[in-house]
Every structure is written in C-alpha cells, then in structure tokens.
Amino acid sequence: MDAAKRGEEPAWPDRPYLKPDGTFDSQAFLDGLDAIFNAGKARDSAEPYLLQALADAENVGDEAGLLTVLNETMGFYRSQGRHEDNKWMIQRAIELAAKMGIEGTQAWTTTLINAATGLRAAHKYEQAEDLYRQALKSSEATFGPGDRRLAALHNNLSMLYSETGRLADAVNELEEALSILESSSPDPTTDLDVASTHTNLALALLQEASAGRGAGDLMSQADRSGSADRNETVDRAMKHAEKSMEIYRHGHLEGSAHYASALAGYAQALYFKGDFTRAAATYRKALSIIEDRYDRGSDYYKITEENLNQVLEAGGDRSDAGGEGNAADRVRSDTAGRQGQEERAGRKDHGNRGEGDMALPDAGMSAGPAKGTPSYTHPHACHPAMTGLQLSKAYWEEYGKPLIQEKYKDYEGRIAAGLMGHGSECYGFDDAVSRDHDFGPGFCLWLTHEDNQAIGASLQADYEALPQDFMGYGPRESSVRARGAGRRVGVFEIGDFFQALTGYRQAPADDRPHEWLLLDEATLAAATNGQVFADPLGQLLATRQGFKSMPDDVRLSLISRRLGMIAQAGQYNLPRSLERGDGAAAMLSINEFVNATASLVFLINNPITVGYLPYYKWRFAALHRLSARMASRLGGVADELETVLRLASAACYGGAGFGEGGRGAGPAAGQIHDIVEHICSRIVTELREEGLTSSRETFLEWQRPYVEAHIDSEDPVLHSI
Structure with a gap:
C-alpha cells in the first residue's frame, strides 16, 4: 500500500504534494515545480516531476489537482516544442474539465487558453482559434474587465493572428490588451507587462508595415519615402518601442531579462526608420544581455547577431559585424521576441522557465535587409534588377491605389490587391530570361461576389485604361495561356480566382481528405504564393490561408x-x-x-x-x-x-x-x-x-x-x- 494511503509521511522528498492523509496538495505541487525551475534543473527534472504528479493525482482521485498538473504539463511541453506529446495532454485536459462540469469557471477559461496556446504553437490554427473564441466567451463571466489574464488572452490571440497573416487583427488584439493592462495597473509607467505589450505592438506594426514585401525589398528607398500609410504605421511602431524603453528606464527594470527583447524591438524600429547607427548600437546592447543570461551559442544570441550583421551591412559597415560573413544573406523572421503573458493554470506562463525568464524570439518579424537589396531614389527610375513582385507593388502604389481612392471610394475598404498565381514572378524566381512573356506592370484586384456584380466590369475597364508602361517596363505581353479566362492580372471575384487555379472556390474541409489529395502540390503552391498588398476585409487572405492549412x-x-x-x-x-x-x-x-x-x-x-x-x-x-x-x-x-x-x-x-x-x-x-x-x-x-x-x-x-x-x-x- 502507498505510504500516503497508510497515513504516513511519504518516502519521496521530491513529491511534496502528497499529504500524509493521502490527498494531493496542488499548491505544494506548484511550489515544487517552481523550485525545480528556480534551481535551473528543468531540463532533467521537470518532466519526471510532472509525469509522476500526473500519476499521483490520478491515483488519489483528485480531479482538480490532476487538471492543475495537466495545465502545467501543457505549458512545459509547449515550451519544449514537443507538440505531439502535448496533443494528448491537451485532449486529456479538455475532456477532464468537461467531465468535471466546470464550464463557466475561471479554471475552465484558463484550461481553454492553455489548450489553445498549445495548439497554436503546434500550428493547429483553426482548432486554436476556436478554443480562444470559447475562452473569450467564457471570460465574459469569469474574468472582470480589468483582469490581467484577459490581457494575456488578447495577447495570445494576437500571436495567432500574426502567425496566420491577419496583421490588422493582431494589432487590434494587442491594443485591447494594452488598454486592459494600463487601466488595471497601479502604475503603468513602471509596469513590466505594459512595457512588454508596447514592444509587442511595435513588432506587430512593423510586421504590418512590411506586409506584402519580400526580403529583398523590405527596406528599399522607395519604401522609406513611399506610402504615407506605411510611414504612419512605422511611426506608430516607433512610439510604442520608445514607450517600452521609457518604462524600463523609469521603473529601473533594466535588470530584467525581458529588457533584451525590448532593446531588440527598439533596434528593429530604428532600422525601419533608416537609423542604422543607433539600431546597431541597440542590437549590441541587447547582445550583451543575451550573452550574460544565455551564452554566445544560444539561438537567441545567433539570431540577434545576424540582425546586427544585416543592420551593419545596410549602413555600409561590416568591420565588426561578427559571426559568419554570409549572415546578412538571410533575413531573419524571428527577431525580438513576443514578450509575454501566456496564461497557464491561472498563473503567469512559465513556458520559458527552463531558460530563465527570457522572452524568446517569436516568428513573423523581419529584422534586416537581404544582401543585394535594390534601392532607388525615384519611383519612376528604371531598374533592370527589379523583380516582378516589386514592380507590381510599385505599380499598385502609383496607379492602382489612387484609382480606387478616386473612383471607388465606397469600396476602398473592401478591395484586395496583390499578385499571386501562375508565373515565376509570383514565386520570386523571375529573372532576365523569364521576362520574355507574361511580365510587366500589373496586379490583381480581388472582389467579393456582391462587389464583383456591382463594380467588377467597370473596375476592369478602368484597370485596362491604366498606363501600360511603367518604370521602363511594359507593355505587358501575355502569352496565349494567360489571356481571357486564364489572365493573370486584373479584376477577379475571389472565389472565381481560386477556382481557376485549383477547381475549388475555397479550400476543402478538413473532413474531406479525398478532395485534398486531388490537389497536387504545384496547384496549391500557385494558390498560396505571391504577395497581398492590401486586404481590408481579410477575405482574400482567409481564403488563401485555407489552402495553405493542409490538414x-x-x-x-x-x-x-x-x-x-x-x-x-x-x-x-x-x-x-x-x-x-x-x-x-x-x-x-x-x-x-x-x-x-x-x-x-x-x-x-x-x-x-x-x-x-x-x-x-x-x-x-x-x-x-x-x-x-x-x-x-x-x-x-x-x-x-x-x-x-x-x-x-x-x-x-x-x-x-x-x-x-x-x-x-x-x-x-x-x-x-x-x-x-x-x-x-x-x-x-x-x-x-x-x-x-x-x-x-x-x-x-x-x-x-x-x-x-x-x-x-x-x-x-x-x-x-
């Protein structure tokens, strides 16, 4: 018989949660887990501790304790990238919570959040979003309007939106999180979570500003002097990055490991503003903290070092870039990290506890230019090295956007624009050889069914009336296959566009695998490539994401x-x-x-x-x-x-x-x-x-x-x- 069940002291000092009366002490379990992380023993000791606690809580019949352990295990497996193992923990947690009948409680909301976050990390975006939505609904009854866990929920949902290309929604969720935190904080000017959310907002806005650009044109001169909307977005990002730095200074929080992420976010904003000297200095400061908290061999250090290299190259200085000479050839997509408030088991997330309290780099942001980035001083200059996507984006900015604003003002918030589909330029692989056909100024405009019925024909006529020569290119010569119903640019109904490429107006449902298997990879590549320059409704991106999200x-x-x-x-x-x-x-x-x-x-x-x-x-x-x-x-x-x-x-x-x-x-x-x-x-x-x-x-x-x-x-x- 178990010693705990005999009413004796348990014989295992590493199982502090087993009480002499045979019950499970959830708080003692959490304290023991914290002790493992605080001692830096998470790598070797956390999983055995968690798995033993799962067995012990189940053996003594403590469902509440078992749910607490499952929530902690979900967070640990997520932090380790062990998504297959986590799948079973998520399933067990949801099933147990439902069996316990705790719907409408804080424990139910928290379990939904943790399960959704685990699924998001595993790229199960549709399932994750469904659980986040359930958590939001549940939080209306379980969390007060100023509850910081609600801010964490909005922060997590923003990360899902960011990872699935819904950038405006990502920004909106972060702004909601910031509002909650600022209104509930005793002193927002010294609040680390407020500072972290400002950094996250800066990164999300910079991602939004760079949406639709390839690595090669991320920081071209035209970008820096171009769209007023983009410049305004970058300015907003800079204000949030500066505000985060101000909170760290005012609150004397520079000793926090999160400070490195804030510095890297600020450096990225400086980079987007073209201030390469200060960006490089700020990246160096971030590197010194990362080296101290991690080491020079960590991924976090290497990524930030690459970003420094790219900034130095952009500023014409590689004398002390460090690292490998070709580091600037790769634009990193995971710079300064999302810092955060991911919620587990009703407590602040310790998903990174094995690494101290550092907020790790998160995907979705680009830190620097690719080697060979084209730059030009006037939007009408001719550039033989310009890619088809760059040409299309410039043509849209010069002629397409003004056309919509002037003649279709009522539809400005409904029309998507970009370039995708068949053609080497949609993949970014076009070169001088491939430009002998189907190359030249052009872009796609995508409409809903109702809008296409109302303005499709007139918009197509106006599109065809746009100048055929642009920046030394044109007119566009279309091959036989790219004419009529097979045309690659112009006005399209969203469903018609994808049907012409794939045979489906939208991606098959997850429960129709035979239809997915009929779609070869080249077809799916054509339906998900290219760049979207604008999509105010989000319908085009959502449809494209459906084809990208293979079950x-x-x-x-x-x-x-x-x-x-x-x-x-x-x-x-x-x-x-x-x-x-x-x-x-x-x-x-x-x-x-x-x-x-x-x-x-x-x-x-x-x-x-x-x-x-x-x-x-x-x-x-x-x-x-x-x-x-x-x-x-x-x-x-x-x-x-x-x-x-x-x-x-x-x-x-x-x-x-x-x-x-x-x-x-x-x-x-x-x-x-x-x-x-x-x-x-x-x-x-x-x-x-x-x-x-x-x-x-x-x-x-x-x-x-x-x-x-x-x-x-x-x-x-x-x-x-």
Missing part, C-alpha cells in the same frame, strides 16, 4: 506516400535497374526518387510555414531557398539531389558521350547509392526527432506504418493498404 492527417498521409516512393524508386528499383543494365528505367527511377524527396522536404517542414513545392521548373530554386532558412529541416538535401542528377548519366549510361570520361557506370552508381542511403538515413533521423517514428529502419517503406499511426482519421483514403 495534418493529409500531410501525414502524403509523407507516408513519399516515403513509399523514395523506397520503391531510390532504394529498390534503381539498384535493380542498374544491375540489369536498363539505363532508361534507372533514369526514371532517379527522377521519381528526386521528386518524392523534394516533396517530402516541404511536407516535413509543413506547408503552413514554408508553402508548397512548386512545379518542376522552379523545384530546385524553391528547395535551395527553403534550405537557406534557419532551422530548416532536411537542409542540404537539395545539394545531394543535384549531385544525384549530375551523376545520373554516368550511372545509367556509362558516361559515354556525357563528359564523364568513359569510366563506366560503376563509380557513379556507387556514389548515387551512398547518397540515396545517406538521404534516407537523414529522413529517419528527422522522423524520429519529430516523434513520427520510434524505428531506426532506414528502408523507408517500413517507416510508413509508424507515420500513419499518427493519423487520427480512419478514412481509408489516408492509409496505405
């Missing part, structure tokens, strides 16, 4: 299929074809292997984050761009696949006449075999790290059952026979 069951099913093809083509049929001397079959096997592997790289990295693999022409350009991203999974596979293709002629045909020196197929075939097996081994390692398999088997066909075990749906279309 995870479908993604896992496709991963399984790709594993099967990689094994069949690369590990099985290729060596057999080479052995029997069938060069043509071997060449086709290589083609199937390369295509399946390229697809798998994008699926593993998750399309909701990185998009989809485009059609064959731009496949390797997309792979190399993905590989250049920080923390890209299976990075470098693109280079290995190119090597396989380079060796293919020699392996399949002995090298005769192919510049291989006539050495025969043996050496090349051996190299290809080694590369194929190395790629497969890397894939297994990645699957294990993602929690999709526990097997070490490198023949990938045998990995499929492990991956498919994670598919929730029993629909047979998602499972292999």
Whole structure:
C-alpha cells in the first residue's frame, strides 16, 4: 500500500504534494515545480516531476489537482516544442474539465487558453482559434474587465493572428490588451507587462508595415519615402518601442531579462526608420544581455547577431559585424521576441522557465535587409534588377491605389490587391530570361461576389485604361495561356480566382481528405504564393490561408506516400535497374526518387510555414531557398539531389558521350547509392526527432506504418493498404 494511503509521511522528498492523509496538495505541487525551475534543473527534472504528479493525482482521485498538473504539463511541453506529446495532454485536459462540469469557471477559461496556446504553437490554427473564441466567451463571466489574464488572452490571440497573416487583427488584439493592462495597473509607467505589450505592438506594426514585401525589398528607398500609410504605421511602431524603453528606464527594470527583447524591438524600429547607427548600437546592447543570461551559442544570441550583421551591412559597415560573413544573406523572421503573458493554470506562463525568464524570439518579424537589396531614389527610375513582385507593388502604389481612392471610394475598404498565381514572378524566381512573356506592370484586384456584380466590369475597364508602361517596363505581353479566362492580372471575384487555379472556390474541409489529395502540390503552391498588398476585409487572405492549412492527417498521409516512393524508386528499383543494365528505367527511377524527396522536404517542414513545392521548373530554386532558412529541416538535401542528377548519366549510361570520361557506370552508381542511403538515413533521423517514428529502419517503406499511426482519421483514403 502507498505510504500516503497508510497515513504516513511519504518516502519521496521530491513529491511534496502528497499529504500524509493521502490527498494531493496542488499548491505544494506548484511550489515544487517552481523550485525545480528556480534551481535551473528543468531540463532533467521537470518532466519526471510532472509525469509522476500526473500519476499521483490520478491515483488519489483528485480531479482538480490532476487538471492543475495537466495545465502545467501543457505549458512545459509547449515550451519544449514537443507538440505531439502535448496533443494528448491537451485532449486529456479538455475532456477532464468537461467531465468535471466546470464550464463557466475561471479554471475552465484558463484550461481553454492553455489548450489553445498549445495548439497554436503546434500550428493547429483553426482548432486554436476556436478554443480562444470559447475562452473569450467564457471570460465574459469569469474574468472582470480589468483582469490581467484577459490581457494575456488578447495577447495570445494576437500571436495567432500574426502567425496566420491577419496583421490588422493582431494589432487590434494587442491594443485591447494594452488598454486592459494600463487601466488595471497601479502604475503603468513602471509596469513590466505594459512595457512588454508596447514592444509587442511595435513588432506587430512593423510586421504590418512590411506586409506584402519580400526580403529583398523590405527596406528599399522607395519604401522609406513611399506610402504615407506605411510611414504612419512605422511611426506608430516607433512610439510604442520608445514607450517600452521609457518604462524600463523609469521603473529601473533594466535588470530584467525581458529588457533584451525590448532593446531588440527598439533596434528593429530604428532600422525601419533608416537609423542604422543607433539600431546597431541597440542590437549590441541587447547582445550583451543575451550573452550574460544565455551564452554566445544560444539561438537567441545567433539570431540577434545576424540582425546586427544585416543592420551593419545596410549602413555600409561590416568591420565588426561578427559571426559568419554570409549572415546578412538571410533575413531573419524571428527577431525580438513576443514578450509575454501566456496564461497557464491561472498563473503567469512559465513556458520559458527552463531558460530563465527570457522572452524568446517569436516568428513573423523581419529584422534586416537581404544582401543585394535594390534601392532607388525615384519611383519612376528604371531598374533592370527589379523583380516582378516589386514592380507590381510599385505599380499598385502609383496607379492602382489612387484609382480606387478616386473612383471607388465606397469600396476602398473592401478591395484586395496583390499578385499571386501562375508565373515565376509570383514565386520570386523571375529573372532576365523569364521576362520574355507574361511580365510587366500589373496586379490583381480581388472582389467579393456582391462587389464583383456591382463594380467588377467597370473596375476592369478602368484597370485596362491604366498606363501600360511603367518604370521602363511594359507593355505587358501575355502569352496565349494567360489571356481571357486564364489572365493573370486584373479584376477577379475571389472565389472565381481560386477556382481557376485549383477547381475549388475555397479550400476543402478538413473532413474531406479525398478532395485534398486531388490537389497536387504545384496547384496549391500557385494558390498560396505571391504577395497581398492590401486586404481590408481579410477575405482574400482567409481564403488563401485555407489552402495553405493542409490538414495534418493529409500531410501525414502524403509523407507516408513519399516515403513509399523514395523506397520503391531510390532504394529498390534503381539498384535493380542498374544491375540489369536498363539505363532508361534507372533514369526514371532517379527522377521519381528526386521528386518524392523534394516533396517530402516541404511536407516535413509543413506547408503552413514554408508553402508548397512548386512545379518542376522552379523545384530546385524553391528547395535551395527553403534550405537557406534557419532551422530548416532536411537542409542540404537539395545539394545531394543535384549531385544525384549530375551523376545520373554516368550511372545509367556509362558516361559515354556525357563528359564523364568513359569510366563506366560503376563509380557513379556507387556514389548515387551512398547518397540515396545517406538521404534516407537523414529522413529517419528527422522522423524520429519529430516523434513520427520510434524505428531506426532506414528502408523507408517500413517507416510508413509508424507515420500513419499518427493519423487520427480512419478514412481509408489516408492509409496505405
């Protein structure tokens, strides 16, 4: 019998929550967890403590205590990025809370928030938003209007909006959070949460200001001297960043680890204002704090150091940039972190407790320019290196926006604009060679069904009357395929536009996986690429996001299929074809292997984050761009696949006449075999790290059952026979 149940003192000093009378003490559990984090032992001790507490609370039948432990475990797994493990904790917490009948209580609201935040971190955005909405509804009865937990809820919801491209909504949620915090604070001028929210607002506004720009045109001269709306947004961001710094100084809060995030946010605002000298100095100050609290090898340090490098390059100074020489080639998307008030178990979030109290960098913001950023001093100057997306954005700013403001004022808040769909420029891959057709000034205008019925024809006529030459380009020459119903620019009804690309007016529902599987990745890439310059209603972005949000069951099913093809083509049929001397079959096997592997790289990295693999022409350009991203999974596979293709002629045909020196197929075939097996081994390692398999088997066909075990749906279309 358990010592606690015998009425004795428990024999385990690391289980302080077990009372002598056999009950579970939730506060003692929380105190014990805090002690683990405060002692810096979270990495080794937090999970065993949490799992033991789960078992103990369940054993003694304390449902309230069990719910408290589940909430804490959700936060811990989220902070560790262990989303698959967290899925079961989230499910258990929601089911337990419902079973307890605690709807309408603070514990119910808090559990909803924690579950939603865990799902958001796992990129389950639709499910997360639904739970956040339920939490907001519940909070009307459980939280007072000045409750700081309500501010935390709005802050969390803003992060979801930011991650899904609804930037105006993200700003609105943060402004609501700030209003709550300022009205409830005894002294807003010294309140760390108020300062953190000002920093978050600055970052969200800077993200909004840069929306629709690629890395290469983020801080072009035209941007800095262009749109009054954008300049106003950047000015607002600067005021919030400055206000955050003022609170830190006035409250003598510079000793807080959050101060590094505030400094990095301020540096980013300075960068957007073109003040590179002060931006660099501020980044250096942030780095010194990060080095002290973390170390120079931490991701947080490396990211901030890269941002400093980019600022120095933008200012023409690389003398003391530090880090690797090519750091400025990559625009970082996770600069100064969202600081925060994520709520767990009714207490301030300790999701970062294993790292001290540092607010870690968050995705969605860009800190600096890419190398080779084009700059120009006059919007009508001709620039041979201008990309199609940059040209389209400039053409919209010069002619499209004024047209809407002057002739369609009543619809100004309803018309979306941008460039997406078919065409290399929509992917950002256009160059001088690709501009021989379907290139030139142009953009898309998207309308709702009702608005298209009312003004579509007249707006199209006015669009066609715009100047055909712009900035030394034009007129736009459309190929036969890009005319009439297949036109790529002009006025479109939103549903018609996506139907022309995909056959669907909106993305299939999650419970219709067979429809998702009918959509090949190149089609989905065309429906989710490009840039949206304006979308006041949010309907265009929401529809596009629907196509980007492939259900995870479908993604896992496709991963399984790709594993099967990689094994069949690369590990099985290729060596057999080479052995029997069938060069043509071997060449086709290589083609199937390369295509399946390229697809798998994008699926593993998750399309909701990185998009989809485009059609064959731009496949390797997309792979190399993905590989250049920080923390890209299976990075470098693109280079290995190119090597396989380079060796293919020699392996399949002995090298005769192919510049291989006539050495025969043996050496090349051996190299290809080694590369194929190395790629497969890397894939297994990645699957294990993602929690999709526990097997070490490198023949990938045998990995499929492990991956498919994670598919929730029993629909047979998602499972292999």
